[in-house]
Amino acid sequence: MIVALEAMGGDNAPDTVVEGAISAARQLGVEVLLVGDEKAIGIALSKHDTVGLPISIVHAPQVVGMDESPASVIRRKRDSSIWIATDLVKQSKASAVISAGHTGASMATALFILGALPGVDRPAIATVLPTLTGRAVLLDVGANVDCKPQHLVQFAIMGYIYAKDVLGVPEPKVGLLSIGEEDSKGNELTKEAFKQLKETPMLSDSFMGNVEGRDVYMGEVDVIVCDGFTGNVALKISEGLSETIVQFLKRDILSSVTGRLGSLLLAPAFSRLRKKIDYAEYGGAPLLGVNGISIICHGRSSGRAIHNAIAVAKTSYERGVNRHIETQIGQAW
Amino acid sequence: MIVALEAMGGDNAPDTVVEGAISAARQLGVEVLLVGDEKAIGIALSKHDTVGLPISIVHAPQVVGMDESPASVIRRKRDSSIWIATDLVKQSKASAVISAGHTGASMATALFILGALPGVDRPAIATVLPTLTGRAVLLDVGANVDCKPQHLVQFAIMGYIYAKDVLGVPEPKVGLLSIGEEDSKGNELTKEAFKQLKETPMLSDSFMGNVEGRDVYMGEVDVIVCDGFTGNVALKISEGLSETIVQFLKRDILSSVTGRLGSLLLAPAFSRLRKKIDYAEYGGAPLLGVNGISIICHGRSSGRAIHNAIAVAKTSYERGVNRHIETQIGQAW
Numbered sequence: 160m161i162v163a164l165e166a167m168g169g170d171n172a173p174d175t176v177v178e179g180a181i182s183a184a185r186q187l188g189v190e191v192l193l194v195g196d197e198k199a200i201g202i203a204l205s206k207h208d209t210v211g212l213p214i215s216i217v218h219a220p221q222v223v224g225m226d227e228s229p230a231s232v233i234r235r236k237r238d239s240s241i242w243i244a245t246d247l248v249k250q251s252k253a254s255a256v257i258s259a260g261h262t263g264a265s266m267a268t269a270l271f272i273l274g275a276l277p278g279v280d281r282p283a284i285a286t287v288l289p290t291l292t293g294r295a296v297l298l299d300v301g302a303n304v305d306c307k308p309q310h311l312v313q314f315a316i317m318g319y320i321y322a323k324d325v326l327g328v329p330e331p332k333v334g335l336l337s338i339g340e341e342d343s344k345g346n347e348l349t350k351e352a353f354k355q356l357k358e359t360p361m362l363s364d365s366f367m368g369n370v371e372g373r374d375v376y377m378g379e380v381d382v383i384v385c386d387g388f389t390g391n392v393a394l395k396i397s398e399g400l401s402e403t404i405v406q407f408l409k410r411d412i413l414s415s416v417t418g419r420l421g422s423l424l425l426a427p428a429f430s431r432l433r434k435k436i437d438y439a440e441y442g443g444a445p446l447l448g449v450n451g452i453s454i455i456c457h458g459r460s461s462g463r464a465i466h467n468a469i470a471v472a473k474t475s476y477e478r479g480v481n482r483h484i485e486t487q488i489g490q491a492w
Numbered sequence: 493m494i495v496a497l498e499a500m501g502g503d504n505a506p507d508t509v510v511e512g513a514i515s516a517a518r519q520l521g522v523e524v525l526l527v528g529d530e531k532a533i534g535i536a537l538s539k540h541d542t543v544g545l546p547i548s549i550v551h552a553p554q555v556v557g558m559d560e561s562p563a564s565v566i567r568r569k570r571d572s573s574i575w576i577a578t579d580l581v582k583q584s585k586a587s588a589v590i591s592a593g594h595t596g597a598s599m600a601t602a603l604f605i606l607g608a609l610p611g612v613d614r615p616a617i618a619t620v621l622p623t624l625t626g627r628a629v630l631l632d633v634g635a636n637v638d639c640k641p642q643h644l645v646q647f648a649i650m651g652y653i654y655a656k657d658v659l660g661v662p663e664p665k666v667g668l669l670s671i672g673e674e675d676s677k678g679n680e681l682t683k684e685a686f687k688q689l690k691e692t693p694m695l696s697d698s699f700m701g702n703v704e705g706r707d708v709y710m711g712e713v714d715v716i717v718c719d720g721f722t723g724n725v726a727l728k729i730s731e732g733l734s735e736t737i738v739q740f741l742k743r744d745i746l747s748s749v750t751g752r753l754g755s756l757l758l759a760p761a762f763s764r765l766r767k768k769i770d771y772a773e774y775g776g777a778p779l780l781g782v783n784g785i786s787i788i789c790h791g792r793s794s795g796r797a798i799h800n801a802i803a804v805a806k807t808s809y810e811r812g813v814n815r816h817i818e819t820q821i822g823q824a825w
Contacts, residue, residue, distance in 0.1 A: 372728025395705025
């Protein structure tokens with residue numbers, strides 16, 4: 160399998176991206192095309208021993224800045240690293256595109272160049288969250304801010320397939336994010352989506368009804384479906400709150416001597432917690448429903464996170480996630 | 493000032509409610525009418541020395557069960573403690589109603605019996621959250637699941653007044669919860685609300701534009717406005733995630749000996765953290781915009797939380813929150 164890895168995006172690009180590429184090429188047997196400025200990538204590669212590894216560079220003269228609009232990338236930056244990386248998938252020179260750069264540009268180029276799978280109305284960004292019992296997929300977290308009920312049904316089908324194929328959950332349970340567990344609770348969108356989810360044959364055993372915000376991290380369901388506005392708020396609130404809690408504890412602990420001692424002893428636990436709640440660790444967020452594999456990584460992805468994203472791309476490819484989505488959406492509509 | 497305190501709702505009612513009432517009557521000089529089963533309240537009161545305190549009982553023969561619908565309370569339970577407590581405000585026998593019982597029933601009876609203040613289209617539930625720099629008001633967190641842009645403008649005005657009058661922020665900053673900081677980001681509702689907020693004279697200095705989910709806990713704004721669906725999800729996600737993080741840390745810490753030692757030393761910090769992120773501590777959630785003061789407390793409110801809710805009711809009353817809301821909404825429309 161060949162992965163087009165946009166090498167210029169993210170906090171320490173191209174160094175961290177190159178680290179992830181090397182680790183994945185070595186351990187996962189994936190061929191990696193590093194897309195971006197060939198000189199910068201060459202320098203990053205030269206710091207490592209890459210003899211015999213299936214890694215090559217595809218030059219892209221431009222990079223998308225974090226302040227550019229996705230629309231302007233599509234109009235004017237067709238020689239940028241994200242455009243060229245995505246186009247490699249369109250040309251069947253790679254099976255997946257991965258980037259830790261501009262999220263909006265990654266999404267827009269994937270939608271524009273690759274398009275949606277047949278039957279899919281709206282591709283959705285899925286993210287994997289840690290729960291008390293394991294992991295859960297939340298979608299959409301930002302691709303579609305205004306949704307119709309049937310979009311949420313499609314998200315449910317795509318999330319179900321992702322949880323099964325990639326997370327390896329044998330029989331994923333699906334919940335609709337709402338504000339009460341009763342069928343009758345929710346806003347206009349979720350009340351209608353609830354009815355449609357109930358009537359979708361493929362989900363007859365897996366749809367568990369409404370779940371509330373506090374259930375998201377409890378692990379009672381494996382897939383949580385919502386519109387992209389609500390999902391994005393939920394995800395960003397979680398990031399902010401996690402950081403705030405760690406800050407509160409740190410400040411409080413540093414203000415006392417016994418606390419400082421406790422802090423030393425607990426440092427490993429805090430470090431593991433950070434890792435657990437940092438969604439970069441989970442291998443990025445796939446844009447489900449596009450005709451190709453597109454994975455969007457967090458800007459602060461480590462080499463390990465990039466490696467994990469490549470592993471997710473590989474699993475998605477080998478298990479045939481897109482074929483399954485196409486088949487199931489085809490049957491449901 | 494006289495407060496009607498529904499005494500039968502909450503996890504350890506009426507004991508915790510009575511504790512809060514006694515503490516508030518003693519320290520805040522507030523007169524408390526305990527509304528509920530007079531025998532049960534009498535027993536709870538008899539455990540304390542209440543000589544000379546301005547506390548009395550108003551008997552209510554029924555209690556609303558947690559599984560009853562708010563509509564059925566309005567139709568059939570007009571002799572319930574929440575109904576009678578709310579009606580005391582309507583009859584001017586009390587200035588505020590406070591309950592830790594059925595949230596939906598508290599809200600429904602307040603809306604039904606007290607009605608909205610002149611000019612207010614939709615009362616909203618406001619909650620106070622801890623931030624890195626202090627506190628922030630988030631509203632609506634559940635009274636209105638489907639909102640129009642002008643409702644969000646009214647929420648902004650009410651939240652501004654609450655932050656100023658009750659939290660004591662001299663010049664509150666107001667943010668619109670959205671999914672990007674740029675003006676153009678958001679869903680249909682927030683994009684239109686953004687424009688209307690920009691054009692509201694009263695908010696010309698205070699409206700800071702869009703804030704993202706991760707800004708909520710950072711404390712850059714004092715008031716965060718959203719529809720009740722998004723706000724409820726945000727609040728419940730926060731509760732679930734806080735508990736999950738504490739669980740993660742506990743499990744991890746208990747698995748090692750140095751961790752267990754660290755844990756002992758850090759116990760006070762964890763306890764303070766719990767208190768900080770437990771919104772019960774902040775004195776309940778006011779239903780802003782009703783014609784009277786109505787405060788909804790968490791079901792697991794402690795006596796201290798009930799005391800705090802009474803303190804918030806007192807401040808709201810003394811500062812004239814409702815008069816200010818009426819005046820400002822009247823000027824804006």
